[in-house]
Amino acid sequence: MIQQETLELLEWSRLCQHLATFAATKLGSLSAQKLSIPTNIEESKQLLAQTQEIYRLEQNLDIKWSFDGINDIGDSLERAQLGGMLSGQELLNIATTLAGVRRLRRIIENQEDFPILAELVEDVRTYPEIEQNIYHCIDEAGKVADRASVKLGEIRRHLKDIRDRIVQKLQNIIQRQGGAIQEPVITQRGDRFVIPVKAPQKDQIPGIIHDSSSTGATLYIEPNSIVEWGNKRRQYLRQEQVEEEAILRKLSAEIAEVYDDLDYLLAIATILDLTTAKARYSLWLEGNAPRFINFDQTELITLRQLRHPLLVWQQKHEQGVPVVPINVQVDPKIRVVAITGPNTGGKTVTLKTIGLAALMAKVGLFIPAKEPVEIPWFEQVLADIGDEQSIEQSLSTFSGHIRRIVRITEGLGNQEDQGNRQQATGNSEDQGSSENIPPSPPPPLPPSPPPNTLVLLDEVGAGTDPAEGSALAIALLNYLADHALLTIATTHYGELKALKYQDSRFENASVEFDDQTLSPTYRLLWGIPGRSNALIIAQRLGLNLEIVQEAKTRIGGFSEEINQVIAGLEAQRREQEQKALEAKQLLQKTEKFYTEVSEKATSLQQREQELKRYQEQEVQKAIAQAKEEIAQVIRQLQQGSQTAQKAQQATEALDQITQHQLPKTPKKQASYQPKVGERIRLSNLGQTAEVLEIDEEAQALTVRFGLMKMTVALTEIESLDGKKVEIQTQKKTPTVTATKPDKSASVPIIRTSQNTVDIRGSRVAEAESDLEKAIALATASGILWIIHGKGTGKLRQGVHEFLKLHPQIDRFELAPQNEGGSGVTLAYLK
Incomplete structure (x- = not known):
């Protein structure tokens, strides 16, 4: 009972309704609205694995994962099993469902590394032969087709012939007796063909009157000449109906024979649709897959940037305010977390957010938090949230809370007793192996770990005398520390803040409050208890200062000192967060600066490569031009007889070409050598730098460039006035070698x-x-x-x-x- 009550307190049904909107079929939607919560961790892991595989499957845009054609055929299957006759449309729905599930199964089988889904659809039988029979006998409109049987085809051909005869006779009568006809149309009354005749001229067209107009001016008469044909047509219609029913019953019987397989197919289709809805809802929430941890060991509960899923829906669909995420990180040795802070600060929302996260993980949904998402598998989630006043039951707020807490402790006790009974039963079975030896007394049971339960308490101990309420809250939290895996409680009692320093299993948290704006920020702060802000708020809202001062004296100096310590801790936390923000901004600027420098360096390298390519092209052009000019000189020399004068002229022409094509020797600049401490220019980057160290052997130097040090070659620098470093190496002087005459x-x-x-x-x-x-x-x-x-x-x-x-x-x-x-x-x- 208390678990169902917890689901209502956490508004689980609303989340299920939101999930149902992502389902593609009616069955999937109904399953989402009535989503059941697993009772063991293996089932939860199975559901989570299914969601993960569908999630990955839907990321592949080349795969058309669709539930088109899949219908809710459950009622039809049950009626067929009971011997009922299905309609043509029902049979058509079964055929499209078989085709749709076969398409989904084929998609899964064609993928690699989808073991959970492959195992799920492994035993599904889609009966293509039944599907083909239905498509052969039933047309797209859900009617029995002529091709369904030879006999039905013959009956319908006779019906068509009779209908054509009747229409032809009636048209002839309309043409002959035009004056007696109210309107030249042929219509039907029941299964009989009639024509509208004016009442005064009814004797001109003898026949059977089947109907009349509301005014009585028009009579719908079946002429005597077609009555016999009408009777024959009725007989064939009856034969057609009998044959259609025979065909439908035959198909229904085929369905009934494989009822179990089709019922299983429908269940698998529902599971696939529900899992797809979970994957799409998880994607919409921007959630991440949780990992179940062993909280009794060394793993921490980690839920960073956790958002309330119902508030996310409100923000996106109802134009609500942006959702403020919370960070939850609980050490494994912690059993109780006491959250303090002002009213409307988000304490209750925090409880509901954590509770829904635990339930979402159990049913295979992703949690709207950043990776990694690590949470224990809670066997029970029990909650006391909100008032439970009842005038009819004469319950006050305090009484309502106590009644619910009693149910929570009973739920914990039942779970713990069940574990102890299982342990005791196992021991007694081991001892009963011999009939002659009397059984020894059972050994004392070792202390069992606390039940795997999450308890959520809102305003624990509220609604009564503060002193007694505080004492009751402390006793209750101490009890829950021994009997539950994790308890999260909100409170206004200052005495609960000190439990952390008395018992290492307790932890403090608070919702942040802005003293300047007198409003909560809805952020959850860990390790710092919340301050009592009542007097501060009262003073800033204009309450008489004398009243506030007297209230402070009645509180006592110790309480004021605690508030000052807490205020100091909050100030230090804000300062650290501000420094962290500044460091993050500085890092972003550094990364941006590094990116810009890298882009400039890359651009300079590209320009250098383009310049080299241009120079090479120009050299090739010059070489080609020189070759052409030399060839021309040779052709001139070949023409006519060869004389010494022509040879001298050719030699002079070659010399002119050499002087024209070879680059002129540049004027030698004054030698330049950098010095330590001097500022130089980096040629490749176009930036200035300071010389820190010179390595003459390696012909390199170390420079400071902005915030970085770098080593560059002497050839990559120049002085600020453009002088290059002269490298002391012997260079071969380029000479023009005369071509060996051939x-x-x-x-x-x-x-x-x-x-x-x-x-x-x-x-x-x-x-x-x-x-x-x-x-x-x-x-x-x-x-x-x-x-x-x-x-x-x-x-x-x-x-x-x-x-x-x-x-x-x-x-x-x-x-x-x-x-x-x-x-x-x-x-x-x-």
Whole structure:
């Protein structure tokens, strides 16, 4: 009873309603609204693992995880099992459900590392043959189709023929007796075809009157000429109905035969939908999966930035105020946490938030807190929150609290007695192994650990005389420290703050209060008890100072000293938080500065690489231009007879090209060497730095750059006026080496039939023999003109490969553009 009462106090049903909105099917929604809480940790771990796998599954956007077509077919299955006949629409719903569950099972089976879901759907049978039978017999509108049976098809063909005959006869009558017809339409009354006839002219169309208009001016008559056809049609309609029922009963019987499997399939579909709702609700809450810890050992309860799920819903759906998260971290040796602080400070919300977190973990929901989320598995969550006044039962606030606390202690006692009985039963069974030896007295039972229960108490001991209420609260918390795993209690009694210093199992916490704004911040502070702010609030709200002072004297100096100590602790905590915030901001600025410097360095490196590429391109252009000019000089030298004057002119032209193309030697700058303490410029970064140390052997130096020290090479720095460091190494002076004259320089390069071979149109294999002959003939001239044409380039490539390997070929190149370009190759012989 007390556990159900706790669920009501924590508003568990509201959370379940919110969860139900994320379900895709009616069954899933109903299951969410009536969510049951597991009674053992293994079941909770199983539910949590299911939620985690569905959560991961839904993160894959390529997978269409949908419950389309899955319906609540439970009533239909039960009626079929009892021998009832299902309608066409009900059978169609069963078929779509079978297809939908099969699709979900196939998705799970095609995934890797989803063992829990795979085990869940392993035994599900979707009966595709039944699904096909239903689709064959039932059309999309839920009606029995003509193809369902041969007999039904014949009956409906007869019905169509009869209907066509009746319509044709009625149309003829309308055309002949147009004056007697109220409106030229054919309609039905029941299963009989009739035409609207004017009442005064009814004798013109003899027949059976089946209906009349409200005014009596129109009679709906079935002419005598179609009565016989109407009777035949009625007979076929009856036969059609009998055949349709036979088909539906046959399909219903097939469903009844596999009732157990289909009922299990429906249960699995409901579990999948409920688990999917949990995963989607957890994602919406921005929750994280909890890990169940052993609180009796060394693991701490850790719930950082924990938010109340109902307040999150209120914020997002009802435009509520932002939710203030709380931090919960409880040492394993703690058994009781006393939360103090002002009214409306968030103490009760804190209790409910922790209680809901414990229940959410048990049912497989993620907890709206930051990772890691670590919490014990509580077998029971018992709470006394709010007033329980009852005029009918003559209960005061205090009496209501006591009645509920009695039920809590009884719940703890029952759980503890059950554990002791199990332990005693186990011992007695071990001792009864021999009938001749009398059983020895049972050994004393070792002290059992406290029941795995979370107790939440709001305003413990309130509602009565403060002295007696405080004493009762202390006694109750001492009892709960011995008999519950964790108790969290809120109170206004100052005496409870001192329990921490008398018993290591107690801990203090408080809700923060802003003295300046006289309002709570709703933050939970650990290790610091809350101050009594009543007199401060009264004074700032304008209460007579004399009254406040007298109240302070009646409280006593010791209480005031405690408040001052607490105020000092709160001030120190705020100062530490402010310093932590400043350190965080400084770290963010440092990271931003480092990012900017890295981006600038990367940009400079890219610019340097682009400059190098540009320089290389310019050098290549210059080389190509020089080659073209040299080739032109050579062609001029080849034309006509060779004389010493022409050779001298060619030499002068080559000298001019060399002077034009080779870079001019830059003027040597004055040598520069950095000194320790001097400020220099980092060339790559474009920033200034201070020289700290010079390493001449490594040709590097250590500099201070902002807040950092770094080692750079001498080549990467310059003076502030742009001077570079002169590296003391022997550099090879670049010289222009004259090209060794080849045979072409002494032999006139004149194109004749002896040094020219045309292999256009030949294959590479055929061309090689022609090239061998041509090389032998061209040995005297020292050069061979090979005309291979442009084409696809395969012949030219084959020729070049042949020339590379030929021992008589010194080098080869493509002819100038005016001599054939890429269609001609010049081969120079050794």
